[in-house]
Amino acid sequence: DQQVKQNSPSLSVQEGRISILNCDYTNSMFDYFLWYKKYPAEGPTFLISISSIKDKNEDGRFTVFLNKSAKHLSLHIVPSQPGDSAVYFCAALSRGFQKLVFGTGTRLLVSP
């Protein structure tokens, strides 16, 4: 049972445009969400996070939006750059637990 879902396995975007990666979750106990980025042959690296008490968190070109009523979060990258091409995983955590639950990942390709 996939508690965190990324329904788009891949996304292609042109350089300079906005990339929007989506993530849905089913467990209402989740209260902290993270995005990780993974290049081939490397481990995932932390990108940005958001607590359930917020609906938006911004860090440079990266913004994460959280819609708790819809159990949906999204990562916006603007402007997209070729170096952003990677697999993006969203992950969720519930209070008191140290186990991250990861989504299946979305492969982003940003073309020049």
Place this chain on the structure above:
Amino acid sequence: DVKVTQSSRYLVKRTGEKVFLECVQDMDHENMFWYRQDPGLGLRLIYFSYDVKMKEKGDIPEGYSVSREKKERFSLILESASTNQTSMYLCASSLGLAVQETQYFGPGTRLLVL
């Protein structure tokens, strides 16, 4: 700068072999984790440890065991490797027990079981 290292980048083993995957972190982190990554399934937690000699089962512990004799080292053991354990294995560590603690990942070990 946090560094998590894994003993091998690529490994080829035969069915039935005992396999050891080693992970070392150099930042005195309390928590260490082992995941496997498979296409279409994302990262799934196998085992984690929040202290030396302590271990907790993750979501898919069957066929695996772990060892944490020292704080910096967390080993994943495949007692008798099977072809369905062919995967990318990722080790991670985090500092403490706060919910917001970021996990830092190693580069991964790609294991092929023939």
